[in-house]
Amino acid sequence: MLAWNLHFHICAKLIEFLKNILYSEDFVNRNKKSPKDFTRKRILTFQTLILYFINLPKGSYQDELDHFFKALFKSEVAVAMVSKMALSLARKKLKYSAFIELNPVMSG
Numbered sequence: 354m355l356a357w358n359l360h361f362h363i364c365a366k367l368i369e370f371l372k373n374i375l376y377s378e379d380f381v382n383r384n385k386k387s388p389k390d391f392t393r394k395r396i397l398t399f400q401t402l403i404l405y406f407i408n409l410p411k412g413s414y415q416d417e418l419d420h421f422f423k424a425l426f427k428s429e430v431a432v433a434m435v436s437k438m439a440l441s442l443a444r445k446k447l448k449y450s451a452f453i454e455l456n457p458v459m460s461g
Contacts, residue, residue, distance in 0.1 A: 371458065375400045384451035397435050397443045401425070403451060405440070414440060 374380050381399050385391055391399040404425075410417035418440060419431035426434075 367458075371455075374455070374458065375403055380451075380454070384448045384454065386446050386448055390446035395443075396422075397439055399447070402440075402443050402447060403455070406444075406452070407455065 381391065382388075385399060405418070405421050408417075408421060410421070412420075414437035415433065416431075418435050418437065419433055422428070422434045423431040
C-alpha cells in the first residue's frame with residue numbers, strides 16, 4: 354500500500370509539472386510555428402495535441418483519436434470528435450522542438 358501511495362504521489366506531481374509546462378505561454382509560443390497558430394478555440398488545442406502524441410498512439414489515427422477523446426471527455430462511447438485530417442493540419446502548426454523540450458521531463 355505504501356508503494357502504491359508513493360507511486361500515485363509521484364504520478365500526480367508529474368502530471369502537475371507537465372500541466373504547468375504545457376499551459377506556459379512561453380512554452381506554447383516557443384513551440385508553435387506561427388503566432389497565429391492555436392489562437393482559435395478548438396477541440397484540438399496545443400495542449401491536447403501534445404497530450405495525444407505523448408500518449409504514443411499505435412493504431413490507426415482515427416481509432417486512436419476516437420479512443421483518446423473518449424478517455425479525455427470520460428465518454429462511454431468513442432465518438433469521432435476530430436478527424437485525422439484535422440490532426441494532420443494541427444500537427445503542421447507544432448514544432449518538433451516541443452517534444453525535444455519535454456523529453457527530459459518525460460524520461461526523468
